[in-house]
Amino acid sequence: MDEKTTHFNGWMNRPCYGIIKIMTKQILKKTYKYRLYPSKAQQEVLEDYLSICWWLYNHFLEEKRTLYKKNKTNISCFDQIKEIPELKKKKPELRKVYSQTLQDVVRRLDKAFQNFFRRVKENKNGGKKQKPGFPRFKGYWRYDSFVYPQSGFELKDDKLNLSKIGSLKIKLHRPIEGNIKTLTIRRTRTNKWFTCFSMEVKKELPEKKEIKKAIGIDVGLDSFLTTNQGKKVDNPRYLAKSEEKLVKIQRWHSRKKLKSKNREKSRLKVARIHEKVFNQRQDFLHKLSNELVSIFQFIAFEKLNIKGMLKNKYLARSISDASWNKFLHLLSYKAVEAGSWTVEVNSKNTTQVCSGCGNITPKTLATRKHKCSQCGLEIDRDINAARNILQLALATVGTTGINPVKSARGGAAKPPFNRVNACEVGRMLPTMKQEAIGFNRW
Numbered sequence: 001m002d003e004k005t006t007h008f009n010g011w012m013n014r015p016c017y018g019i020i021k022i023m024t025k026q027i028l029k030k031t032y033k034y035r036l037y038p039s040k041a042q043q044e045v046l047e048d049y050l051s052i053c054w055w056l057y058n059h060f061l062e063e064k065r066t067l068y069k070k071n072k073t074n075i076s077c078f079d080q081i082k083e084i085p086e087l088k089k090k091k092p093e094l095r096k097v098y099s100q101t102l103q104d105v106v107r108r109l110d111k112a113f114q115n116f117f118r119r120v121k122e123n124k125n126g127g128k129k130q131k132p133g134f135p136r137f138k139g140y141w142r143y144d145s146f147v148y149p150q151s152g153f154e155l156k157d158d159k160l161n162l163s164k165i166g167s168l169k170i171k172l173h174r175p176i177e178g179n180i181k182t183l184t185i186r187r188t189r190t191n192k193w194f195t196c197f198s199m200e201v202k203k204e205l206p207e208k209k210e211i212k213k214a215i216g217i218d219v220g221l222d223s224f225l226t227t228n229q230g231k232k233v234d235n236p237r238y239l240a241k242s243e244e245k246l247v248k249i250q251r252w253h254s255r256k257k258l259k260s261k262n263r264e265k266s267r268l269k270v271a272r273i274h275e276k277v278f279n280q281r282q283d284f285l286h287k288l289s290n291e292l293v294s295i296f297q298f299i300a301f302e303k304l305n306i307k308g309m310l311k312n313k314y315l316a317r318s319i320s321d322a323s324w325n326k327f328l329h330l331l332s333y334k335a336v337e338a339g340s341w342t343v344e345v346n347s348k349n350t351t352q353v354c355s356g357c358g359n360i361t362p363k364t365l366a367t368r369k370h371k372c373s374q375c376g377l378e379i380d381r382d383i384n385a386a387r388n389i390l391q392l393a394l395a396t397v398g399t400t401g402i403n404p405v406k407s408a409r410g411g412a413a414k415p416p417f418n419r420v421n422a423c424e425v426g427r428m429l430p431t432m433k434q435e436a437i438g439f440n441r442w
Contacts, residue, residue, distance in 0.1 A: 036193040037169040054143040077110035098163045104147045145186040189271035206339035214298035216390025226382035238280045239321040289330040300393030302347035343393035355387035
């Protein structure tokens, strides 16, 4: 890595905290995504194919709603699949679509209803309150994919052969590993086409590595990431940087006549900006998570209730732009495949507690420096939090008798650290960072 992409070179080694050798053969589910390059004629066929699936989804949803309103009866997924042959006689266009793809449309609708009833049941049983989300009719841009669930496709060289569509040019930028289970064709808002192969890969997960380097990380908005060693990674703020341009183009878009060609052109411009922001963010998160996993064998971070944090109307957009949840997800699965350790810890009081002596030092969100009145430690609040996160993680997974964390003075640390040991995994509950609790205007 060059100097521009490397944030963590030269960090100190840490001693080994214990090794557990695990070698298990598992079936991993992976998705490989590739870009398709259809010709103009093929693009029209794909659009037609997608429109038929879209119509069928709305048709069966209307049928379900009507039957329940009239007779209080619920038609099953299997019964609706049996209706497809008769429906083909009334609507010959359905014959253009592969039979298993039509069946998958019905299964997709059935899954939407299953999720709806599950959420209603959870709400009744006193679980986490959430919107039931009754299945709704799909608009043109909301139904953007269709599936070949078992067969009907073949990959040959740089061509993807699809039943009743033809041979499409595909960019295979990396090899496919494992058994192909399903194939999904997806259209983006910028009229690009992608294919997603859902794979099952039989793979032996590597042994957990000897811990030579450990790191605690604290995610935030001022800096995207702060480590216990004092290193900071700047928050790129890709959406904020594109906001000025986005506002201008959206204003132009709102003035265009509905269903006109100019409105479609301006819609594409808006969609391309959002797509660029998404791609920039994905690239940044993948590179950063890969770099951390390649250098460190033990990574500790907070378990955050990001849904709760997004209720803060002042910071919701910035939190979404940072995409912490996506970053921690990428970090976790890459660490598993690399044989590294990742530990989530309770984020409660990680900023308030002194990492030197364990004394609680209350501070508001506006206070960016940690100053301990007991031991005199004075450091950045995010570095203090990262140190506490690492101490909590090491105490939680202690495999060689690491139990209560000792303070800088040699005695047992004050709460919450003296209550953490190798058995208290139940303490790692999702909590909110201070950003979600209050907002101090400064």
